[in-house]
Amino acid sequence: MYNILIxxxxxxxxxxxxxxxxxxxYTFFEGSTGQDAVDIIKNNEIHLVLLDIMMPVMDGISAxxxxxxxxxxxxxxxxxxSEDNDKVLGLTVGADDYITKPFNPIExxxxxxSQLRRYMQLGGTExxxxxxxxxxxxxxxxxxxxxxxxxxxxxxxIEFDILxxxxxxxxxxxxxKDIYRAVWKDSPVGxxxxxxVHIRHVREKIEINPNEPRYLKVVWGQGYKIEGDxx
Amino acid sequence: MxxxxxxxxxxxxxxxxxxDNIGKTPSKIMKILYRLPSKIIAVILFVIMSVTAVxxxxxxxxxxxxxxxxxxxxxxKNDIFERNAYIEAERGFESFLRDDFRYIDSxxxxxxxxxxxxxxxxxxxxxxVTKNIDKTNATIYEFDVDSSISYEDENGEWTSKWYVATAxxxxxxxxxxxxSFYILNxxxxxxxxxxVSIWIIFGISVVSTIGLFVLLMxxxxxxxxxxxxxxxxxxxxxxxxxxxxxxxxxxxxxxMSYESFIYSNSAQAFIVPVIGALGISAIxxxxxxxxxxxxKNGTIFKYTLIHYLVLGLIIVGKFTGKLFKTAFVNxxxxxxxxxxxxxxxxxxxxxxxxxxxxxxxxxxxxxxxLPNIVLFPLVVYLAIVLKxxxxxxxxxxxxxxxxxxxxxxxxxxxxxxxxxxxxxxIGMAKAVxxxxxxxxxxxxxxxxxxxxxxxxxxxxxxxxxxxxxxxCDNTKIxxxxxxxxxxxxxxxKLIEDLVEASKxxxxxxxxxxxxxxxxxxxxxxxxxxxxxxxxxxxxxxxxNPNENLKISADGKLLFRVFDNLFSNAFKYSLEGTRxxxxxxxxxxxxxxxxxxxxxYELNMSAESLMERxxxxxxxxxxxxxxxxxxxxxxxxxxxxxxxxxxxxxDLFKVAVKFKKIQ
Numbered sequence: 001m002y003n004i005l006i007x008x009x010x011x012x013x014x015x016x017x018x019x020x021x022x023x024x025x026y027t028f029f030e031g032s033t034g035q036d037a038v039d040i041i042k043n044n045e046i047h048l049v050l051l052d053i054m055m056p057v058m059d060g061i062s063a064x065x066x067x068x069x070x071x072x073x074x075x076x077x078x079x080x081x082s083e084d085n086d087k088v089l090g091l092t093v094g095a096d097d098y099i100t101k102p103f104n105p106i107e108x109x110x111x112x113x114s115q116l117r118r119y120m121q122l123g124g125t126e127x128x129x130x131x132x133x134x135x136x137x138x139x140x141x142x143x144x145x146x147x148x149x150x151x152x153x154x155x156x157x158i159e160f161d162i163l164x165x166x167x168x169x170x171x172x173x174x175x176x177k178d179i180y181r182a183v184w185k186d187s188p189v190g191x192x193x194x195x196x197v198h199i200r201h202v203r204e205k206i207e208i209n210p211n212e213p214r215y216l217k218v219v220w221g222q223g224y225k226i227e228g229d230x231x
Numbered sequence: 232m233x234x235x236x237x238x239x240x241x242x243x244x245x246x247x248x249x250x251d252n253i254g255k256t257p258s259k260i261m262k263i264l265y266r267l268p269s270k271i272i273a274v275i276l277f278v279i280m281s282v283t284a285v286x287x288x289x290x291x292x293x294x295x296x297x298x299x300x301x302x303x304x305x306x307x308k309n310d311i312f313e314r315n316a317y318i319e320a321e322r323g324f325e326s327f328l329r330d331d332f333r334y335i336d337s338x339x340x341x342x343x344x345x346x347x348x349x350x351x352x353x354x355x356x357x358x359x360v361t362k363n364i365d366k367t368n369a370t371i372y373e374f375d376v377d378s379s380i381s382y383e384d385e386n387g388e389w390t391s392k393w394y395v396a397t398a399x400x401x402x403x404x405x406x407x408x409x410x411s412f413y414i415l416n417x418x419x420x421x422x423x424x425x426x427v428s429i430w431i432i433f434g435i436s437v438v439s440t441i442g443l444f445v446l447l448m449x450x451x452x453x454x455x456x457x458x459x460x461x462x463x464x465x466x467x468x469x470x471x472x473x474x475x476x477x478x479x480x481x482x483x484x485x486x487m488s489y490e491s492f493i494y495s496n497s498a499q500a501f502i503v504p505v506i507g508a509l510g511i512s513a514i515x516x517x518x519x520x521x522x523x524x525x526x527k528n529g530t531i532f533k534y535t536l537i538h539y540l541v542l543g544l545i546i547v548g549k550f551t552g553k554l555f556k557t558a559f560v561n562x563x564x565x566x567x568x569x570x571x572x573x574x575x576x577x578x579x580x581x582x583x584x585x586x587x588x589x590x591x592x593x594x595x596x597x598x599x600x601l602p603n604i605v606l607f608p609l610v611v612y613l614a615i616v617l618k619x620x621x622x623x624x625x626x627x628x629x630x631x632x633x634x635x636x637x638x639x640x641x642x643x644x645x646x647x648x649x650x651x652x653x654x655x656x657i658g659m660a661k662a663v664x665x666x667x668x669x670x671x672x673x674x675x676x677x678x679x680x681x682x683x684x685x686x687x688x689x690x691x692x693x694x695x696x697x698x699x700x701x702x703c704d705n706t707k708i709x710x711x712x713x714x715x716x717x718x719x720x721x722x723x724k725l726i727e728d729l730v731e732a733s734k735x736x737x738x739x740x741x742x743x744x745x746x747x748x749x750x751x752x753x754x755x756x757x758x759x760x761x762x763x764x765x766x767x768x769x770x771x772x773x774x775n776p777n778e779n780l781k782i783s784a785d786g787k788l789l790f791r792v793f794d795n796l797f798s799n800a801f802k803y804s805l806e807g808t809r810x811x812x813x814x815x816x817x818x819x820x821x822x823x824x825x826x827x828x829x830x831y832e833l834n835m836s837a838e839s840l841m842e843r844x845x846x847x848x849x850x851x852x853x854x855x856x857x858x859x860x861x862x863x864x865x866x867x868x869x870x871x872x873x874x875x876x877x878x879x880x881d882l883f884k885v886a887v888k889f890k891k892i893q
Contacts, residue, residue, distance in 0.1 A: 010690065013693070016690060016694060031770060054682065080685035080689070101689040176751060177778065195754075195757075220752050220756075220790040224755075
């Protein structure tokens with residue numbers, strides 16, 4: 001049983017979200033201003049917050065600042081502001097995820113589930129030596145298993161090797177050639193495209209929205225990297 | 232068949248034919264005429280005819296002036312003999328005075344005449360008789376002859392003295408001896424019979440000379456096989472040189488003929504002049520032909536010394552003119568004015584010196600020195616001020632609106648001009664800032680409005696989606712909800728593109744230029760699009776992009792550019808066709824080219840395709856906002872790149888160009 005707070009000044013959007021997220025496991029709390037959100041969190045045990053930014057009385061960013069003073073509940077910003085600056089600001093101030101309106105309902109559902117799983121189930125899991133973990137991705141080298149927010153993802157051996165290589169060297173950018181050399185252990189002759197296609201496939205499997213990857217990022221004109229704090 | 236060959240020839244000949252006044256192939260007769268033997272024959276005929284004509288002219292003139300047609304032969308002979316006798320007598324007297332009797336001897340001994348002179352020298356009458364002749368059987372001519380001799384007197388000065396004598400010439404009627412009388416007699420006897428026929432000869436020869444000349448002019452410079460006019464080395468010799476050489480030859484021939492005519496008393500005397508006349512005539516004929524050929528070829532002036540000289544002078548003149556001009560133009564303003572000032576001043580000094588004369592020059596020079604003391608600093612000052620104004624206007628016109636002209640030491644209108652310039656740059660800076668502000672404001676407005684639109688749009692999309700998911704028996708409702716869903720998705724895309732386009736064109740995008748490998752970029756993007764293209768039955772083909780080509784660009788923005796281009800190609804390509812991508816280095820630029828075959832007829836120009844809100848077909852209602860190319864263009868330009876569109880039938884080609892870096 002999870003308590004989800006949906007805070008948006010647009011009643012219709014709140015209702016639509018409730019319909020999409022309708023699940024016997026979820027209980028919904030509603031708010032229409034930032035102040036509502038802060039009040040509800042103070043008085044209830046909330047497991048996840050879906051927060052709009054542009055709201056009357058108190059906007060989402062200020063509300064989030066308030067919430068972060070009292071709770072580390074996962075917050076997903078859900079907003080019409082799609083500029084990079086807004087995203088960076090939101091994520092810096094304390095949001096765990098950022099979804100722009102108009103949103104894809106399936107994406108919202110996936111992200112909600114992912115945040116809940118990380119917050120509720122995986123929070124204190126011990127890290128095994130053979131397991132690499134970056135944010136929600138867990139790669140078990142012995143078992144050859146990859147999970148994203150607890151869900152197992154089936155990767156081909158090549159895809160597994162690529163992901164492993166990038167996770168071992170996270171935050172570093174590798175060109176398709178470098179990746180080919182490291183994974184295929186061969187000199188790349190016109191095989192850049194192969195690498196790029198594999199990466200695209202990996203992204204389709206581990207990312208909720210492959211076009212806006214959270215983990216495996218594309219650095220255009222340079223290569224690829226996995227972003228994260230290697231914990 | 233033969234006609235074809237002929238045609239081929241015409242084509243071949245036409246290649247170098249720059250003058251088509253003889254554009255037709257020569258007829259058969261013409262071809263024969265243009266042959267070398269015909270020309271030679273014509274020249275020979277011309278030479279003979281012309282010489283005959285000249286000779287007949289001389290003859291006819293001779294006959295007329297000797298009264299052939301009004302007197303009988305005896306009278307004519309008598310006239311001629313009398314004249315000749317006078318000439319001989321006078322010549323003889325001349326030699327007689329010099330105590331040199333050789334000439335008299337030569338004409339009297341063995342000749343047909345004797346001469347008697349009756350002279351008065353120093354009041355003494357004396358007679359000189361050349362020889363005793365039989366005066367009974369002779370015609371007698373009597374003349375007064377005179378001549379002078381020069382001598383040196385005791386004082387060593389030269390004086391000349393005239394002597395007059397009466398000469399009696401006795402001509403032996405038999406004319407048995409060979410001398411000038413004999414020849415004249417013979418000439419008269421011979422020509423008397425031609426009194427009439429000479430005119431016929433004269434007429435025929437003159438007419439045929441003119442006719443042959445015309446024919447020669449016509450044949451000159453043409454060949455039987457070619458219409459083309461060929462310039463041989465000879466045709467290129469400057470005309471003046473040919474003329475000079477010919478004049479020399481003609482002179483030599485003339486001189487030889489004259490010499491031989493004068494100093495020979497024999498019949499051979501006529502042979503050399505005739506040969507000379509023939510030679511002169513031949514030279515005349517050939518020279519005329521050469522000139523005619525040059526006229527026909529249009530090279531009469533081209534190959535002349537004057538032409539070469541003029542050409543040379545023009546080149547030299549142009550070169551020196553340019554030299555002076557560049558030197559003057561590139562001179563700094565101050566030096567320019569100083570040099571002009573002193574140039575004028577020196578001319579003034581010169582005029583002063585001329586008008587004053589050397590004696591008073593030292594006073595007049597004050598008139599020169601004083602104005603210079605005042606004027607020269609003024610000129611330098613003006614030049615400096617002008618230079619400053621010029622520099623200021625130059626800098627401002629190049630876009631640096633913060634520059635301020637230093638008007639501290641300027642006076643009058645110059646100060647005003649400088650202040651105006653400063654005011655202008657401030658005004659312009661303000662206007663530019665205003666413009667940028669308004670542009671930014673516009674973008675902000677669009678962004679904010681888009682936020683406001685997005686919220687209701689979210690609900691529309693979501694509820695349309697929910698409706699379509701509701702189980703429903705009414706197929707119409709399902710259909711309608713699908714339309715709703717599709718159109719709301721399109722609206723979403725439109726709004727996103729609108730914001731992006733407004734940002735890109737107003738330049739309110741952060742551009743973070745970094746070295747970037749284009750090959751890697753294209754590989755990455757192709758991987759992103761490959762499955763999408765595969766699903767749409769399109770093939771994405773790329774020659775191996777050179778991974779090492781680097782440009783300076785913002786990866787994210789460049790991705791947006793290519794994203795737009797690749798999705799454009801995807802959206803508008805004809806199914807089952809191939810989309811070609813290439814990365815090339817062309818003239819220190821990296822050029823990425825995308826080529827696809829359009830599904831629709833591209834009924835507009837490349838320029839209008841690039842404009843906002845334009846899609847491939849004006850009448851079509853499909854996905855896409857029509858902003859893709861416009862966004863791609865603006866974003867590329869923000870990164871100092873360039874986009875070129877080419878439409879060739881259904882082939883749509885877009886080239887993104889960036890400067891290559893190391």
